[in-house]
Amino acid sequence: xxxxxxxxxxxxxxxTLVLLTLVSMLADRRALATLTRxxxxxxxxxxxxxxxxxVLLYPVDLTRxxxxxYVALVGLREENERLRDRVSELEEANLQYAxxxxxxxxxxxxxxxxxxxxxxxxxxxxxxxxxxxxxRSVLIDRGRSHDVRAGMPVVTDxxxxxxVTATSPHAARVMLxxxxxxxxxxxxxxxxxxxIVRGTGTGELELTxxxxxxxxxxxxxxxxxGVGGAHPxxxxxxxxxxxxxxxxxxxxxxxxxxAVDFGRLEQxxxxxxxxxxxxxxxxxDGDLPSDSAAAPEAAAKP
Amino acid sequence: MIRPALALTAVGIxxxxxxxxxxxxxxxxxxxxxxxxxxxxxxxxxxxxxxLALAAGLGYGTxxxxxxxxxxxxxxRIVTFAGTRFVSAQFHLERPLPLAGLCxxxxxxxxxxxxxxxxxxxxxxxxxxxxxxTLATRAVLAAALAPFVHAVVSGALLGLxxxxxxxxxxxxxxxxxxx
Numbered sequence: 001x002x003x004x005x006x007x008x009x010x011x012x013x014x015x016t017l018v019l020l021t022l023v024s025m026l027a028d029r030r031a032l033a034t035l036t037r038x039x040x041x042x043x044x045x046x047x048x049x050x051x052x053x054x055v056l057l058y059p060v061d062l063t064r065x066x067x068x069x070y071v072a073l074v075g076l077r078e079e080n081e082r083l084r085d086r087v088s089e090l091e092e093a094n095l096q097y098a099x100x101x102x103x104x105x106x107x108x109x110x111x112x113x114x115x116x117x118x119x120x121x122x123x124x125x126x127x128x129x130x131x132x133x134x135x136r137s138v139l140i141d142r143g144r145s146h147d148v149r150a151g152m153p154v155v156t157d158x159x160x161x162x163x164v165t166a167t168s169p170h171a172a173r174v175m176l177x178x179x180x181x182x183x184x185x186x187x188x189x190x191x192x193x194x195x196i197v198r199g200t201g202t203g204e205l206e207l208t209x210x211x212x213x214x215x216x217x218x219x220x221x222x223x224x225x226g227v228g229g230a231h232p233x234x235x236x237x238x239x240x241x242x243x244x245x246x247x248x249x250x251x252x253x254x255x256x257x258x259a260v261d262f263g264r265l266e267q268x269x270x271x272x273x274x275x276x277x278x279x280x281x282x283x284x285d286g287d288l289p290s291d292s293a294a295a296p297e298a299a300a301k302p
Numbered sequence: 303m304i305r306p307a308l309a310l311t312a313v314g315i316x317x318x319x320x321x322x323x324x325x326x327x328x329x330x331x332x333x334x335x336x337x338x339x340x341x342x343x344x345x346x347x348x349x350x351x352x353x354l355a356l357a358a359g360l361g362y363g364t365x366x367x368x369x370x371x372x373x374x375x376x377x378x379r380i381v382t383f384a385g386t387r388f389v390s391a392q393f394h395l396e397r398p399l400p401l402a403g404l405c406x407x408x409x410x411x412x413x414x415x416x417x418x419x420x421x422x423x424x425x426x427x428x429x430x431x432x433x434x435x436t437l438a439t440r441a442v443l444a445a446a447l448a449p450f451v452h453a454v455v456s457g458a459l460l461g462l463x464x465x466x467x468x469x470x471x472x473x474x475x476x477x478x479x480x481x
């Protein structure tokens with residue numbers, strides 16, 4: 001019997017491991033669908049990955065700094081003059097907008113809307129990128145101990161980055177908008193036409209499920225509509241660069257250039273709230289940070 | 303047995319960490335799948351049990367450091383191990399050219415497995431036809447790096463287990479059981 005076990009140990013181990021992977025995939029799919037992706041071992045590995053990735057990325061960061069501070073300053077004077085001109089233009093435009101807003105009496109509404117967006121943000125550093133080229137996610141150095149939970153949106157000053165999908169005490173994994181499994185309810189800021197923004201797995205996004213006749217043009221800005229419940233309304237997603245309008249079809253699509261430069265993602269901000277729809281769907285399991293308990297309602301205001 | 307296991311574990315962890323660091327620097331097409339290469343080369347060079355355990359470990363490591371479902375890469379790595387053992391039982395893969403050819407083939411086939419598993423379990427493939435150039439580039443890169451990774455893996459195995467190495471040198475059989 002013992003000899004038989006020794007002889008069969010490799011096939012047995014093989015079969016056991018295959019079974020284990022299948023079971024873990026099914027379990028993870030269920031956990032992902034219900035946002036209860038508590039990965040104890042995964043959390044431990046994420047924890048280990050953060051300091052190691054930080055050390056490994058130090059020479060990379062140093063090279064980038066040297067490049068941006070010294071080598072890339074060749075055309076600084078010209079760029080400086082161009083930027084000064086641009087600042088003057090923007091100041092002028094800003095003045096005109098402010099005048100227009102005051103004149104139309106909407107200033108208080110704008111202020112209320114800004115308050116509505118006043119969701120607590122937690123800054124985080126991107127410390128690791130997805131090791132697989134087929135999935136688009138990043139590792140950040142903030143986790144459950146910083147009140148970061150799965151389902152929270154992640155942004156930069158340029159726009160929406162993605163959604164937290166897994167957390168450990170001091171790290172979290174963020175699925176980027178570029179991932180093909182990512183979907184965000186978005187709308188054209190100018191015409192309010194709505195659609196679903198999907199990742200294409202490449203560097204671009206796709207705005208799908210737009211009804212034929214919707215007013216969409218290249219150059220239009222796309223923002224979150226807030227309807228999906230996962231993201232607050234009004235976060236910039238990207239700009240339309242191409243519209244695929246086939247008159248024989250009921251639904252149109254458009255290609256978007258993301259607002260965020262995902263190739264240079266370094267610092268991001270986690271919005272410390274989960275959308276109200278998500279909380280309703282997933283039971284409001286009480287893992288929201290106590291200081292932002294009112295945030296979902298506030299975020300839903302606009 | 304413990305020393306080769308430690309050596310393989312160290313090489314596997316280093317592969318994942320280096321791959322993660324390269325992913326931050328280079329475009330996806332130019333990031334070599336070092337975990338896959340180590341899996342293939344360990345399946346050729348290392349004792350079967352160790353190589354199988356390493357394949358599963360590297361797969362789960364990739365799953366944790368990636369957006370895949372937990373177990374997806376692990377299953378593919380285990381299947382890769384089995385396929386490599388099967389091929390290595392038929393051919394001599396210790397030489398650079400056959401090994402590079404095998405790594406090229408595996409690097410082309412493994413993403414297809416990823417697409418199939420993702421479609422089956424997550425409802426959508428993580429990439430479309432437009433990823434073919436990326437896939438081809440990564441496969442060529444894997445083939446080019448295979449001899450170097452082979453040198454690292456066998457060096458680690460031989461360096462840490464001289465006794466094991468001596469036994470392997472006097473081995474005469476040309477065919478090995480697959481499983």
